Amino acid sequence: MLVRPRLLVVSPRFLFPLDQGGRIRTANTLRHMKGGAFDITLVSPAPSDAWRFKQQTAASCDRFLSWPEAPMSNLRRARALAGRLPVSVAADASAAGRALVAAELAKRPDAVLVDFPHAAVLLPDRLAAPSLMFTHNVEAEIFARHAEVAAGPMRLVWRDQARKMRRFEAAALRRFDTVVAVSARDAAALRDAYGLRRVEPVETGVDVEYYAFHGPEAAPPFGPAEGTVVFTGSMDSRSNVEGVEFLMREIWPLILRSRPRARAVIVGRNPPDALVAEARGRGLAWEFTGFVGDVRPFVARSHVYAIPLRVGSGTRLKVFEAMAMGRPIVSTALGVEGLEVTDGADYLAADTAAAFAAAVLALLDDAGRRGTTRCGRGGSTAACGATLQLGAGDEAVRGGLRGGADAGVGLMSTALSIKGCGRRRVNQCRARGLPKTQ
Numbered sequence: 368m369l370v371r372p373r374l375l376v377v378s379p380r381f382l383f384p385l386d387q388g389g390r391i392r393t394a395n396t397l398r399h400m401k402g403g404a405f406d407i408t409l410v411s412p413a414p415s416d417a418w419r420f421k422q423q424t425a426a427s428c429d430r431f432l433s434w435p436e437a438p439m440s441n442l443r444r445a446r447a448l449a450g451r452l453p454v455s456v457a458a459d460a461s462a463a464g465r466a467l468v469a470a471e472l473a474k475r476p477d478a479v480l481v482d483f484p485h486a487a488v489l490l491p492d493r494l495a496a497p498s499l500m501f502t503h504n505v506e507a508e509i510f511a512r513h514a515e516v517a518a519g520p521m522r523l524v525w526r527d528q529a530r531k532m533r534r535f536e537a538a539a540l541r542r543f544d545t546v547v548a549v550s551a552r553d554a555a556a557l558r559d560a561y562g563l564r565r566v567e568p569v570e571t572g573v574d575v576e577y578y579a580f581h582g583p584e585a586a587p588p589f590g591p592a593e594g595t596v597v598f599t600g601s602m603d604s605r606s607n608v609e610g611v612e613f614l615m616r617e618i619w620p621l622i623l624r625s626r627p628r629a630r631a632v633i634v635g636r637n638p639p640d641a642l643v644a645e646a647r648g649r650g651l652a653w654e655f656t657g658f659v660g661d662v663r664p665f666v667a668r669s670h671v672y673a674i675p676l677r678v679g680s681g682t683r684l685k686v687f688e689a690m691a692m693g694r695p696i697v698s699t700a701l702g703v704e705g706l707e708v709t710d711g712a713d714y715l716a717a718d719t720a721a722a723f724a725a726a727v728l729a730l731l732d733d734a735g736r737r738g739t740t741r742c743g744r745g746g747s748t749a750a751c752g753a754t755l756q757l758g759a760g761d762e763a764v765r766g767g768l769r770g771g772a773d774a775g776v777g778l779m780s781t782a783l784s785i786k787g788c789g790r791r792r793v794n795q796c797r798a799r800g801l802p803k804t805q
Contacts, residue, residue, distance in 0.1 A: 371404065371405055371406045372404065372405055372406070372477035372478060373405065373406050373408065373474075373476045373477050373478075374400075374405035374406065374407050374408070374476060374477065374478050374479075374480060375408050375410070375471050375472065375476035375478070375479045375480070375496075376397065376407060376408065376409045376410070376428065376479075376480045376481075376482065377410055377411070377468055377479065377480070377481045377482065377486050377489060377490065378393065378409065378410070378411040378481075378482040378483070378486060379411070379412070379459035379464075379482070379483055379485045379486040379488075379489065380411060380412065380459070380483075381411050381412055381413050381414055381417060381420075381433075381436060382394040382397075382409075382411065382423075382424070382427065383417075383420035383423050383424065384420065384658075384660070385423075386601055386635070386636055386658065387601050387604075388503065388681070388682075388683060388684045388685075389482075389483065389503045391684055392501075392503060392549070392571075392684070393482050393501065394423070394427050396501075397409065397427040397428055398426050398427050401426065401427060401428060401429065405477075405478070406429050407427075407428040407429050407430075408428065408429065408430050408431075408432065408471060408476070409424075409427065409428035409430070409431050409432070410431075410432045410433065410464075410467055410468060410471060411431075411433055412433060412434055412435065412436040412437070412461065412464060413433035413434070413435065413436055414436045415435075415436075417433065432467060432471065433467075434461060434463035434464045434466075434467050435463065437461065439454075439457070439458040443457075444458070448524070448527075451531065452488070452531065452535060453506075453510070453528050453531045453532040453535055454528065455485065455506075455528075455532075456484075456485045456487075456488055456532075456535055457488075459485040459486065459488055459489070460488045460489075461489065464489045465488075465489050465490075468489045468490060469491065472490075472491070472494070472495075472496075475495070475496070476496050477496060477497075478496055478497045478498070478499070479494055479496050479497070479498045479499070480498075480499050480501060481498065481499065481500050481501065481543065482501050483501070483502065483503060484500065484502055484506055484535070484536050484539040484540060485506075487535075487538075487539035487542065490542075492542070493542070494542070494543075497544055498542070498543045498544050498545075499543060499544065499545050499546075499547060500539075500540055500542075500543040500545070500546045500547065501547045502540065502546055502547065502548055502549075502553075502557070503549055503681045504549075504553070504679070504680035504681035505536075505548075505553055505556045505557060505560065505680045505681070506532050506536050506680065507529055507532040507533040507536050507560070508556070508680040509532075509606065509678065509679060509680045510525050510526075510528040510529035510532050511525075511526075511529040512677070512678040512679065512680075512701075513525040513528075513529075513605065513606075513609070513678050514526045514529055515677075515678075516609060516677050516678060533560070536561070537560070537561040540557065540561055540563055541561065541563065544565065545565045545566075545567060546563055546565065546566045546567070547566075547567050547568075547569055548566055548567070548568050548569070549568070549569065549570075549571055549681050549682045549705065550568055550570060550571065550681070550682050550704075550705030550706065551568040551570075551705070552704065552705040553568065553680070553681060553682075553705055554566040554567065554568040570707075571682045571684060571687060571705075571706060572687070573684060573687035573688055573690075573691050575691045577663075578663065578687075578688045578691035578692050579691070579692065580691065580692060580693045581666075581667040581692050581693055581694075582693060583670075583693075583734060583737050585667045585668065586667065586668050586669060586670050587668060589670065589731075590628075591626075592626050592627050592628045592629075593626060593628045593629060593630070594626050594629045594630070594670050594671070594727075594731040595629070595630045595631070595632060595668065595669045595670050595671075596622075596629065596630070596631045596632070596669065596670070596671045596672075596673050596727060597631070597632045597633075597634060597665055597666055597668075597669035597671070597672055597673065597694075598610070598611060598614065598631070598632070598633050598634065598635075598672075598673050598674070598675070599634040599635060599662045599665070599666065599685050599688075600634075600635045600685065601635045601636050601637070602633065602635040602636060602637050602638035602639065602642075602655070603636060603637035603639075605678070606676060606678040606679040607635065607676070608639060608642060609676075609677060609678050610674075610675045610676040610677060610678070610702075611633055611642065611675070612642065613675050613677060613720070614631070614673060614675040614723075615631075615642075615645065615646060615649070615651070615653070617720035618675060618720045618723045618724050618727075619631070619651065619724075621720060621721060621724035621725075622724045622727055622728060625728050626728065626731060628652065629652065629731075630652045630653070630654070631651070631652070631653045631654070631673075632653075632654045632656065632665055632668075632669065633653065633654065633655045633656065634656045634659060634662050634665045634666075635656070635657075635658075636657060636658035637657070637658070638655040638657060642655075643655050662688075663692065666688070666689060666692050666694055667692060667694075669694060670695075670730070670731060670737060671694070671695055671696075671697060671727050671730050671731060671737070672685075672689040672694040672695065672696045672697070673696075673697055673698075673723075673727065674686065674696060674697070674698035674699065674702035674703070675698075675699060675702070675723060676698075676699055676701050676702045677699060677701060678701070679701060679704075680704075681705065682704065682705040682706055683702060683703070683706075686698070686702065686703050686706055686708065686714070687706070690708075690713060690714075695714075695715070695730045695736065695737050696713070696714035696715065697714065697715045697717055697723060697726040697727050697730070698714050698715070698716065698717070699716075699717065699718050699723075700716060700718055703716075715729075715730070
C-alpha cells in the first residue's frame with residue numbers, strides 16, 4: 368500500500384460555516400485535495416458548535432484536531448492596542464493552539480501549509496519541513512486603507528496598526544519557502560513590500576454550476592421609483608461595514624432622488640446594531656438579513672449588485688459569484704482589485720458617490736443593460752467548469768517535496784487548478800453593452 372506524504376495544515380480560524388472569502392477558498396482547496404497527493408491533518412481552533420460542521424470538516428481533511436476557540440474580549444482588545452502585535456494577530460494567539468501545533472510538528476510531517484500570516488503566532492520560529500504560506504490579502508494594506516478613509520483619532524489608530532502589521536507580515540512571510548497570493552497584483556505587492564524570494568499567484572475562481580445563471584426574469588418586476596440593490600459580505604468585517612456606510616450615507620441619498628422607493632438588501636452575518644438603527648432612523652427601505660446559509664436567492668432577486676468597498680486587500684469572490692449569476696455589478700476599483708475584469712464589459716466602475724449612484728440608476732433605468740450578462744456554460748461540470756486532474760499534479764507535488772521550496776508551488780497548483788478553471792469559465796460571463804461611468 369502506497370503511503371502518502373503527510374501534510375499538516377494550520378489555520379488560525381475554524382473554516383465553517385463558509386461565510387467568508389478566506390474560509391471558502393481554504394475549505395474548497397482542501398476539499399479538492401483530499402484523497403489526492405497528501406494525507407491531510409488540519410489543526411485550528413473550534414467553536415463550541417463545531418459538531419454541526421462535522422461532515423464538512425471531514426470532507427476537507429483526513430483528520431481534524433482543534434483547541435477551544437476563545438473570542439477576544441473588548442478589554443483584551445483594548446489592551447492589545449498597546450502591544451507589539453497588530454490586534455488582529457494578537458486575537459489569534461493561543462497557548463493551547465501553539466502546543467497542539469508543536470505536537471503535530473514533532474511528528475515530522477512532510478510538508479506544512481499555513482493559512483493566513485496570523486497563524487505564524489502558533490508556530491515555532493523555524494520549520495524543518497517544506498513550508499507554504501497561503502495569504503489571502505496584503506494584510507498591511509487593509510490597515511493603511513482604513514487610515515486613508517478614517518477621521519480623527521481613529522486615523523492614528525489605523526496608522527499604528529498598519530505599522531505593526533507591516534513589521535509582523537514581513538517577518539512572518541519570510542519564514543516560509545513559498546508564499547501563495549490570490550492574484551498577480553498581490554504577488555507583486557508582496558515582493559515589492561517585503562523583498563520575498565518566492566511568491567506565486569493563484570487566481571480566483573468560482574463554481575459556475577453552484578452560482579448558476581439567473582436571467583432578469585428571476586428578479587421581481589419593479590416600478591419607475593423602485594429597484595433592489597444587493598450587497599453580500601460578512602458584516603462583522605470592518606471593511607464591509609465601511610463600504611455599506613459609504614453606500615448608505617453618500618450614495619443612497621443620490622439614488623433616492625430618482626427612485627424614492629428603492630430597496631437595499633445587505634446579506635451577511637452580524638450587522639452592527641448601530642448600522643441597522645441608522646438605516647431605520649433614516650427611514651430607508653433597507654433589509655439586513657444577518658447570517659444566511661445561502662446567498663443565492665437574495666442575489667437572484669436583486670436588480671443590481673453593489674460593491675462599494677474602499678478598504679480591503681486580496682480579491683473578492685463575490686465579483687465572480689455575481690457575474691456567474693448574471694447580475695450587473697457596480698463596483699469601486701478596489702472592489703475588483705486583482706481580478707481580470709474590464710470596466711464596461713464585466714462591471715461598471717465608480718469610485719465617487721455621484722458616479723456610483725449614476726451607474727446604479729443607469730442599470731435600473733434600462734432592462735436591456737441589466738440583462739446582457741450571461742455565463743458561457745459549454746462543457747462545464749459541477750466542479751466549476753472542468754474535472755480536476757490530480758495525476759500529473761500529484762507527481763509534481765512529490766517531486767517538489769524532494770526539491771524543498773518547490774513543494775509549495777506544486778501543492779497549490781494541483782489543489783487550485785480547479786479555481787483557475789472556474790475563472791476562465793466565469794470570464795465568459797461578459798456584460799456586453801454596459802455603459803461606462805466617469
